Amino acid sequence: METLPRPGLRERKKQHTRNALLRAALELFFAQGYERTTVDEIAEAVDVSQRTFFRYFAGKEDVVFFTHSVAAAHFVGLVRTRPPEEAPLEALRQAVLEGWDGIGEAVGEIVPVELHLRTYRLIESTPALFATHLRRSAELEEEIARVIAEREGLDVDLDPRPRVAVAVFGGVIRVTERLWSAGGDISVAAIRELTASYLDTVRPVLAEGWHTG
Missing domain, CATH: 1.10.357.10 (Tetracycline Repressor, domain 2)
Structure with missing residues (x-):
């Protein structure tokens, strides 16, 4: 029975990371421009790796239109x-x-x-x-x-x-x-x-x- 909540918690953690990346990316786009913002900067703002970013998004464009x-x-x-x-x-x-x-x-x-x-x-x-x-x-x-x-x-x-x-x-x-x-x-x-x-x-x-x- 103790294992039942785990998938829900895992999914919530994934959503939290995704949403944090979205917010950080959009705020960077608005502050310094879409084209001048790098994926590395977005990942760094959330304290995750570039690899983690690409687990959620194909690229910056995907973020904008999510x-x-x-x-x-x-x-x-x-x-x-x-x-x-x-x-x-x-x-x-x-x-x-x-x-x-x-x-x-x-x-x-x-x-x-x-x-x-x-x-x-x-x-x-x-x-x-x-x-x-x-x-x-x-x-x-x-x-x-x-x-x-x-x-x-x-x-x-x-x-x-x-x-x-x-x-x-x-x-x-x-x-x-x-x-x-x-x-x-x-x-x-x-x-x-x-x-x-x-x-x-x-x-x-x-x-x-x-x-x-």
Whole structure:
């Protein structure tokens, strides 16, 4: 019986080390720049070896996008659980706003939400990271388009509407992220309000449901 808690404790220790590396890396990126920060400096800040760093992350880029991956997975889950009677764009709108409302729950146990929010500015200002961000966004949009098609009873490869709607949605999200990250207020409330207002401009165009009956 005494051996049962050990896997849980071991996993908690691993999460603690991973989270410490994340926080140290992000703080170094913000303080001295992403490109000027080395893996050795990140490992040293947590008093672990470079080898330990690479047990958790493939590289510095993986660190920057770690909480973004968590938030994206959370968003996909929210889209899947939206009421089936909601039109596609409305489901996406409600899911993304719900995602921002719950961002603290999604990533707050990994790093402070403030650090996660600041990564948006880091990504926008670092060409290599921004290129990766665009690629990851395209991959997420394809995943979401397939979720929407499944919700609506459509074949995503035969009906263009899921991909078109998600492309419009993704474009709005990229615009709001860019404007928000360049502004003076990078709070959750600010990005939520901006996202809602911009999505509302396309709402009349894509508000209809597509159920095939």
